[in-house]
Amino acid sequence: MLTRLLSGDGPRSLPLALILLAIFLCLALAPFLFPGTRSVDTAARICVFILLVASYDLTLGYAGIVSFAHTMFFGMGAYGVALASTHLGRGFDALVLGTLAGALAAAVFALLIGLFSLRVRAIFFAMITLAVASAVAVLVSQLSGLTGGEDGLNYQIPRALTAAQKYLDEPVLGVRINGKLLNYYLVFAASTALFLVLLRIVNSPFGRVLQAIRENDFRAEAIGYRVVYYRTIATCVSAVAAALAGSLYAIWLRYVGPDTTLSFEIMVDILLMVVIGGMGTMYGAVIGATLFILAQNYLQGLMGAAAAGLEGVPLLPGLLDPDRWLLWLGVLFVLSVYFFPTGIAGRLRGE
Amino acid sequence: MTASLLQTRDLAVRFGGHVAVDHVTCDFRAGELTAIVGPNGAGKTTYFNLISGQVPASAGKVLLKGREVTRLPVAERTRRGIGRAFQLTNLFPGLSVFENVRLVIQARCHRGFDLFSMAMSHAEISEAAQEILARVRLWDLSGQPVSELSHGNQRKLEVAMLIALDPKVYMFDEPTAGMSVDEAPVVLDLIAGLKDDVTRTILLVEHKMDVIRTLADRIIVLHNGTLAADGPPAEVMASDVVQEAYMGKALEDV
Secondary structure (H helix, E strand, O other), rough: HHHHOOOOOOEEEHHHHHHHHHHHHHHHOOHHHHHOOEEEEEHHHHHHHHHHHHHHHHHHOOOOOOOOOHHHHHHHHHHHHHHHHHHOOOOOOHHHHHHHHHHHHHHHHHHHHHHOOOOHHHHHHHHHHHHHHHHHHHHHHHHHHOOOOOOEEEOOOOHHOOOOOOOOOEEEEOOOOOOOHHHHHHHHHHHHHHHHHHHHHHHHHHHHHHHHHHOOOOHHOOOOOOHHHHHHHHHHHHHHHHHHHHHHHHHHHHHEOHHHHOOOHHHHHHHHHHHOOOHHHHHOHHHHHHHHHHHHHHHHHHHHHHHHHHHOOOOHHHHHHHHHHHHHHHHHHHHHHHOOOOOHHHHHHOO | OOOOOEEEEEEEEEEEOOOEEEEEEEEOOOEEEEEEEEOOOHHHHHHHHHHOOOOOOOOOOOOOEEEEOOOOHHHHHHHHHHOOOOOOOOOOOOOOOHHHHHHHHHHOOOOOOOOOOOOOOOOHHHHHHHHHHHOOHHHHHOOHHHHHHHHHHHHHHHHHHHHHHHOOOEEEEEEOOOOOOHHHHHHHHHHHHOOOOOOEEEEEOOOHHHHHHHHHOEEEEEEOEEEEEEEOOHHHHHHHHHHHHHHHHHHHHH
């Protein structure tokens, strides 16, 4: 049962299995283990980014395709929900319609970019995705009448998914059973299910062809696989999964803006997460996203505490100033790439 | 010796001013093993590339079972039955030996666009791959990554992948190059075994004269991209022009 659920591709390493289990349990029980708005918000972000990074791993790690348009697809899902909720009014029909429209737009864009540019060299495809993604980001910030421009869009989601809706009068284990909790579990369940779908796809006959193409596209073609079609489908599947992650994010945040979904900074974050976690493993996405978002959210606080604790010692408090957190993240990244070239998941599997 | 399985009609390619293959017209019949010989740079591998599609032809046609395939992409020619093994080993280095062969069988079974089943749950594909690995005596190495195989075993796997493809036209490009004396016979026995099926045709680029003498039903000689001789091995090897111009060096190697 578990083997089928994981598509026969288990962690294959005890430490990796334990880490994954710990992350899974923490996320599954996050509202009860770590009550508080900020920690539950962090948990939801982790869920969304695990899905987003896993979908990126499908193209980068499995098919060997370098794309810089992943945040564009993520944004399409998010803006789909935002626009539908703004124009159709608050309701589940708006959420479903927005999600589907966003996923469809992502699939069509991925198909067009793929068919036009995946025939040629990898570097050309990377450049095209960069150009299209930049163009879309500029368009979104300029068309402020439609998209809210740099300010983004605030909108309402169904009351059943907000804190205003109470399901039980009494708190359970000190946690209020309300719409916000339901919203968290919607994000958690959808991310988990879609992650398992992606895990299945990379272990399917199709996924094996992607790995063959990554290893030697010339030979893959010579044994009868039309490489350009496989690459294009992989790009589309990855784009749709990214759009779905974007929709979940939009449902959770009740806000979209260029900075939360489309910015190039997020693209870089995704790249870092997949490389730190381990490319071509899927489980690397889980570890990479969790570590990175925890660091993003709590490293500053930790450093502030450390700096205060070391007051009076020369140099160190300055280095540990919370404003320097990006410096330390950079150092961590360099070290992890140097010591774990196959990422944390690859390293734990002994590769 | 029946109808032609594979034909090339005035097949030519030029790279800039250099004509690498110069209007070669040749028929390859079912049940026949044709050795293709000629000095280095004569256009043997380029001729192969034109037939299997890696290099587009400048002029002329390639016909498989009478139907033109000249404009088809490589993968489509493979699906129609033109199978190719490469001179320089050309495998999937990061994947296991088993997975290399399994991917070929999966391609033959047209399962590549299946996104939602588990690859390892298709027992018939896995069993066929195991059977091929047993035939080439690589079974005990099936779990190893290809990048860790010896050169000889990589050559064997190269041949195994072509056999797994089960094509109508087998194209071997120096299959035993760089193999040790005790490894080469395994590969040559496999190729000889393929001759039992008289519905296929085999093309073999080879330099070793003893190999050609034992395996070939026919020899064609390429020189400067043109077809210089064509006929039964004894006749072609005995002809003066071939002896002097193209075979002299090769015969000394034996």
